[in-house]
Amino acid sequence: MGLRESKKQETRQLISDCATRLFIEQGFEQTTITEIAAAARVAKKTVTNYFPRKEDLALDHHEAFTGGLARAVTEREPGEEPLAAVGRTFRAALLDHSPVVGFTGIAFARMIADSPTLTARLRELHDQREEALAAALTAAAPDSVPAIAPLSGAALIAAADRLLFRRIQELTLAGRTNDEIEATLLPEADHLRALLAAALADDPTAMTW
Structure with missing residues (x-):
């Protein structure tokens, strides 16, 4: 895996981890994409690029x-x-x-x-x-x-x-x-x-x- 791909995987995992933490703390329905992006320190668009559906953030496998x-x-x-x-x-x-x-x-x-x-x-x-x-x-x-x-x-x-x-x-x-x-x-x-x-x-x- 090249450096670029490795970085993408790290970003994806970071977003997923932040989303899971917020979902558990606040509930899935109550958590917004904006909050997830802020927690991961990425743009909202970055979140949706990696995870087009909000459900995919929770069911990452x-x-x-x-x-x-x-x-x-x-x-x-x-x-x-x-x-x-x-x-x-x-x-x-x-x-x-x-x-x-x-x-x-x-x-x-x-x-x-x-x-x-x-x-x-x-x-x-x-x-x-x-x-x-x-x-x-x-x-x-x-x-x-x-x-x-x-x-x-x-x-x-x-x-x-x-x-x-x-x-x-x-x-x-x-x-x-x-x-x-x-x-x-x-x-x-x-x-x-x-x-x-x-x-x-x-x-x-x-x-x-």
């Missing part, structure tokens, strides 16, 4: 989030089934306490829960995550597979994924530590994965390619 399930499929090991790749990727993120799967800390989780705007935006991002997964599964499916098969597989996986994300957020708001959440979610994730495997096994065209 949105690109990694929306593309995460799809990447698990497209970057899976040779011969690895899509469901196995998704499960392996989620388990690694869970053990890493990644914010992409919901580990945000109680203050951040409360900020999202208290904001109708962010709650709605998070639903949109989950929808985009499912759409990206459906596209990846469709691209990976052989021509003989019915078009509905990868779409139904994506819908089932995305539903389980949303549930696990919600569980992490709920446990975070309940005051559980990340290690406690990990211990709770590991068997729950295994249970969901078994349910998905059984459901998809009933349709031999769904996810065995």
Whole structure:
């Protein structure tokens, strides 16, 4: 990374950090772009250049989030089934306490829960995550597979994924530590994965390619 690009990344991170602090202190709806720009000591235009949507300042990992399930499929090991790749990727993120799967800390989780705007935006991002997964599964499916098969597989996986994300957020708001959440979610994730495997096994065209 060159000096110019490094500087841009530093500025972006500074703006994001200042915005997050203000959102937590004041609430998302109550905080303005002008206040964020002043806190970061940059022009208001600079903030909007880096973050066209105010919600993106709070949900800064949105690109990694929306593309995460799809990447698990497209970057899976040779011969690895899509469901196995998704499960392996989620388990690694869970053990890493990644914010992409919901580990945000109680203050951040409360900020999202208290904001109708962010709650709605998070639903949109989950929808985009499912759409990206459906596209990846469709691209990976052989021509003989019915078009509905990868779409139904994506819908089932995305539903389980949303549930696990919600569980992490709920446990975070309940005051559980990340290690406690990990211990709770590991068997729950295994249970969901078994349910998905059984459901998809009933349709031999769904996810065995």
